[in-house]
Amino acid sequence: MRGEPLDAESIVSATEEVLRRHGPEKATVLDVARLLGVSHGSVYRHFPSKAALREAVIRRWLDQVEKLVAATQETGTAPPERLRRLLLAMFAAKWAKAGEDPELFGTFGALAAEHSTVCSAHTAFVLDQVRAVIVEGVDAGDFAAGEPEALARAVIDATCHFHDPVYAVKWNAPDLEARAEAVVSLILSGLRTR
Amino acid sequence: MRGEPLDAESIVSATEEVLRRHGPEKATVLDVARLLGVSHGSVYRHFPSKAALREAVIRRWLDQVEKLVAATQETGTAPPERLRRLLLAMFAAKWAKAGEDPELFGTFGALAAEHSTVCSAHTAFVLDQVRAVIVEGVDAGDFAAGEPEALARAVIDATCHFHDPVYAVKWNAPDLEARAEAVVSLILSGLRTR
DNA sequence: GGAATGACAGATAACAATAATTGTCATTCA
DNA sequence: TGAATGACAATTATTGTTATCTGTCATTCC
Numbered sequence: 001m002r003g004e005p006l007d008a009e010s011i012v013s014a015t016e017e018v019l020r021r022h023g024p025e026k027a028t029v030l031d032v033a034r035l036l037g038v039s040h041g042s043v044y045r046h047f048p049s050k051a052a053l054r055e056a057v058i059r060r061w062l063d064q065v066e067k068l069v070a071a072t073q074e075t076g077t078a079p080p081e082r083l084r085r086l087l088l089a090m091f092a093a094k095w096a097k098a099g100e101d102p103e104l105f106g107t108f109g110a111l112a113a114e115h116s117t118v119c120s121a122h123t124a125f126v127l128d129q130v131r132a133v134i135v136e137g138v139d140a141g142d143f144a145a146g147e148p149e150a151l152a153r154a155v156i157d158a159t160c161h162f163h164d165p166v167y168a169v170k171w172n173a174p175d176l177e178a179r180a181e182a183v184v185s186l187i188l189s190g191l192r193t194r
Numbered sequence: 195m196r197g198e199p200l201d202a203e204s205i206v207s208a209t210e211e212v213l214r215r216h217g218p219e220k221a222t223v224l225d226v227a228r229l230l231g232v233s234h235g236s237v238y239r240h241f242p243s244k245a246a247l248r249e250a251v252i253r254r255w256l257d258q259v260e261k262l263v264a265a266t267q268e269t270g271t272a273p274p275e276r277l278r279r280l281l282l283a284m285f286a287a288k289w290a291k292a293g294e295d296p297e298l299f300g301t302f303g304a305l306a307a308e309h310s311t312v313c314s315a316h317t318a319f320v321l322d323q324v325r326a327v328i329v330e331g332v333d334a335g336d337f338a339a340g341e342p343e344a345l346a347r348a349v350i351d352a353t354c355h356f357h358d359p360v361y362a363v364k365w366n367a368p369d370l371e372a373r374a375e376a377v378v379s380l381i382l383s384g385l386r387t388r
Numbered sequence: 389g390g391a392a393t394g395a396c397a398g399a400t401a402a403c404a405a406t407a408a409t410t411g412t413c414a415t416t417c418a
Numbered sequence: 419t420g421a422a423t424g425a426c427a428a429t430t431a432t433t434g435t436t437a438t439c440t441g442t443c444a445t446t447c448c
Contacts, residue, residue: 006391028439039393044441144383154376158352166360182348189338190384200421222409233423238411393446400439408431416423 006038008046008056016057016104024107029053055118058108062122065093069129079137080188086129087155087184091162095176098168109165126163127152134191143191155187200232202240202250210251210298218301223247249312252302256316259287263323273331274382280323281349281378285356289370292362303359320357321346328385337385345385352381 011032018031029050033040047053072085098105112119131152137143161167162180173179205226212225223244227234241247266279292299306313325346331337355361356374367373 029441030439040440041394041442042392045391048441050440150372150376151380153373154380157355157373158377158380161351161354167354178344179347179351182344183352186345186348186352186384187380188384189388190380190382192388194383194386194388223411224409234410235412235424236422239421242411244410389448391446391448393444395444396442398440398442400437402437403435404433405435406431406433408429410427410429412426412428414423414425417421418419 006036006042006046011036011043011046011053012056012060015053016060019054019057019107020101020103023103024054024110051116054107055111055116057104058111058116059118059121061097061104061108062118065090065097066122066125068093069126073129073133079133079140079142080192083130083133083137083155083191084184084188086133087159087162088180090126091159091180094163094165094168095171098165098171105165105168109168112165123156127156130155137191141193144193151191155191158187159183200230200236200240205230205237205240205247206250206254209247210254213248213251213301214295214297217297218248218304245310248301249305249310251298252305252310253312253315255291255298255302256312259284260316260319262287263320267323267327273327273334273336274386277324277327277331277349277385278378278382280327281353281356282374284320285353285374288357288359288362289365292359292365299359299362303362306359317350321350324349331385335387338387349381349385353377 014035015027015032018027018035021027022031029040029043032053033043036043043053047056069086069090072089073082075082077085094105097108108119131148134143134148134151134155138145138148156163159180161170162176162183170176208229209221209226212221212229215221216225223234223237226247227237230237237247241250263280263284266283267276269276271279288299291302302313325342328337328342328345328349332339332342350357353374355364356370356377364370
């Protein structure tokens with residue numbers, strides 16, 4: 001019924017487009033199938049449910065975000081500065097998506113609200129990255145010793161205002177960046193050896 | 195039509211009871227009037243709108259919270275410990291209300307979501323208390339110098355996980371208190387002179 | 389034979405008709 | 419005379435109905 005063979009990747013792209021156009025509330029599997037020119041039964045051959053479709057779209061985006069976040073850790077910069085860059089890169093990626101692609105970002109927020117595994121996996125990734133740079137900072141003598149796991153959790157908890165999608169509606173504040181930097185500075189100061 | 199004269203205070207109490215029983219979605223001004231045994235017109239003599247009623251209920255509760263918070267500042271304790279107690283007292287007050295009186299706390303959350311002046315006034319109060327103890331801490335040499343306004347904002351932003359009603363659904367986590375203490379310790383460490 | 393289809397039952401959403409609530413105010417009551 | 423009432427219009431919620439969607443699966447088509 002179509003030229004190209006139907007594969008998971010193009011279904012994800014079509015779903016992304018449908019979510020962008022209709023939003024997470026109105027988007028249907030039938031819309032996705034219509035956009036692809038196939039029956040909705042064919043979509044269900046590749047994805048077990050509507051929820052799995054949405055999760056695949058958000059996972060693909062979060063993979064990009066995580067790449068950007070991980071990229072800040074490749075340089076030979078000192079751990080405190082690396083932690084700052086890690087956090088601000090994550091904030092910037094989410095702020096940009098929330099502003100430029102609000103419907104897709106809304107889908108992310110919906111998944112987070114319903115405790116999707118995609119979102120907990122993302123949190124686990126960020127926690128791990130933060131934990132790793134804290135360990136390096138402790139080893140290098142930049143950060144005071146402590147339980148890295150608990151410290152990483154505290155860093156994520158303390159910055160939720162700037163990365164948790166429940167706060168997306170407040171991300172148009174003019175002083176947002178200044179406030180984010182103030183919190184990050186406070187945290188870095190708190191981690192440092194004295 | 196009733197023994198006692200109708201006054202604002204008893205209307206607020208009746209509204210509180212109706213909100214507790216029906217929740218913020220289902221509670222109506224007619225319910226309040228029925229509970230008081232008066233017509234709803236009489237309620238409107240004392241309060242201009244349904245929104246004003248809900249706000250009065252929440253303001254009365256927040257007044258109590260603010261008293262508790264302010265009470266932590268009366269002792270002759272050093273500023274860092276006072277800031278810790280201030281924050282943990284505020285957290286505890288909200289955690290308790292969310293657990294013991296979920297419908298009323300839900301009303302607070304609803305007001306916060308719709309940017310009610312009651313909530314911004316509460317935020318302003320807490321910000322001011324935090325700013326004051328930071329100033330004292332700087333003067334006493336406990337805290338490093340800095341812009342008190344921005345620092346207070348950073349402290350509130352960094353602890354939103356533990357006091358913002360949008361997070362109430364997560365306040366049953368077993369490690370909540372430990373995580374709150376970890377964040378507060380990190381913040382206090384960040385504020386301290388080095 | 390493996391991919392695609394569309395008919396199907398159960399669940400969900402959209403809609404219009406109806407009922408209840410909000411807020412006002414002229415009137416009543418004590 | 420000031421507080422309380424209840425009729426009222428405008429708005430908002432609820433109900434019952436209809437249409438659409440989700441997910442399955444026997445059948446069809448390369």
